[in-house]
Amino acid sequence: MGRRTNTAVWLPNQNRWQIKVQKDGVRKTFTSAKPGRTGQREANRKADLWLDEGISSTRLLVETAYVNWIAEVKMTTSQSNWKPIESRWRTWVQPDLGKKQVANLNEQMLQAVVNKAFAAGLSKKTLMSLCADLRAFCKWLRLGKLSTFHPEELHVPKGARSEEKKILQPDALRVLFAVDTTLWRGKRVPDPYINAYRLSFVTGLRPGELIALRWADIQGDMVMIHGAINVHGEKTRGKNSNALRSFALTSQAKEILEAQRELTGGEEVVFPIEAESTYRHCWKRYCEANGIEYVPPYNLRHTFVSMAKTLPEGTVKSLVGHSRQMDTYGIYAHLIKGEKQRTAEQLEGVLDKVLADSKE
Structure with a gap:
């Protein structure tokens, strides 16, 4: 800040501080309406920013x-x-x-x-x-050299509360795994997306990830999540950088996928869902047809997280793509390979306990 040799002065008639500076033949005026030395310092700061930081516009709205x-x-x-x-x-x-x-x-x-x-x-x-x-x-x-302002202390008020998410209760989950049908024009018919609902629950996959899932993404007992299809039908790389992930299938998930393969004959996509809105509409119809209190399809994922809360927190986060420490597709694959199998075994036990009554 060595190029400014003057300082802002108070203009009584205009009730403001003002300073004029020049750089590269261009002369600019900076002002502040704040009273006292605070206003003087603000006007000087504006001038200094333009002189030293190359701020290109001080009047930009x-x-x-x-x-x-x-x-x-x-x-x-x-x-x-x-x-x-x-x-x-x-x-x-x-x-x-x-x-x-x-x-x-x-x-x-x-x-x-x-x-x-x-x-x-x-x-x-x-x-x-x-x-x-x-x-x-x-x-x-x-x-863009339009400002040097850095809001370091900007924060969410402490009293802010997380939005409470409704999840499926055990009775509803047992219905989900016991009933394959829905109502269509007053008649009982097989629900085309029944395996998608079930897989979402036992894996925590997001609706967009289900729609984007390809059979090529499933290699043996492992699933690789390469991206998602959003509500606008666009292919994306997922909700966040950790959405790209891999995990081991539980026995329940493998059974669901085997049933789905029999239905589709191994087409390229696992679930031929036209759009997320279609998926949501069919899920709501299934809930109404089978006496289940409706929750949005995304809440099947929340149900999975709630159901798996007995597992270590870091384990669940890596399964659903939330952990910031988890490198995409696992730089630590040599460590994770065994962990994923152990996670699948732990998860199988939890799923068996929750769904035990559905097979009676």
Whole structure:
């Protein structure tokens, strides 16, 4: 900051601090309406950023920059990722920050947005996503030399609660494994996706992962998850970097897959499901036809996690693709190979206990 030789001065008629600086023949004026030395320091800081950090625009509005950032996000990710970001922008960020200048952003402004969303009752998961949006936006600004602001203390309020997920209870699970039929126009017919429902429960696979599953992904007792099909029909590499994973099949999972192979004749895809909406509709119809309290298809995965909670936490996380320490497809394969078989054996015991009455 050696190039600035002057300091901001107070202009009584305009009720603001002002400083004029020059760089490469370009002269700029920076101001602050904050009273006292705080305002003087802010005006000086703006000037220093432009002089020393190469900040290219101090009048850029957040609404302009945010839309440009989202446009770049759209180029590198799927709709299932950028649409929620765009929705959070319109609902929570734009109303309070849209007309602010990027150069005036501070941590208190961003935290106020998060706090307002918290007060409105948003879940902890959504608040975490909102914080992640704001941090990513600020990083984009820094990379583009539009700001040097880094919201280090931005956080989710301590009182935020995780959204409670409904799961299938043991009685419903026994029905699931005892009844193969659903109702179609008032008649009992085989449910085409019965094995998909069951596999989701015994493996914790996400609906999109079930739809993307190919027979080629199943090698012996091992399953390799290469990606997913999202709600928009797009092939993705999964919900997060740890979604790409492998795991050993339990005996229950192998029986389900063998039954499915007999139905499909070994077609390329394991489950010929047209779209996630179709899968969800058929599952809801199955629940209604068989007296099961409906939960979204994704909650079959939550049911699996709840059922397997007696296993070590790290084991369950690696099974469902949540562990951040788990390298994709296992750099530690020489260690994991035996672990996966032991995990399958432990899981078989838990599944047998939960489903014991369904075979009576």
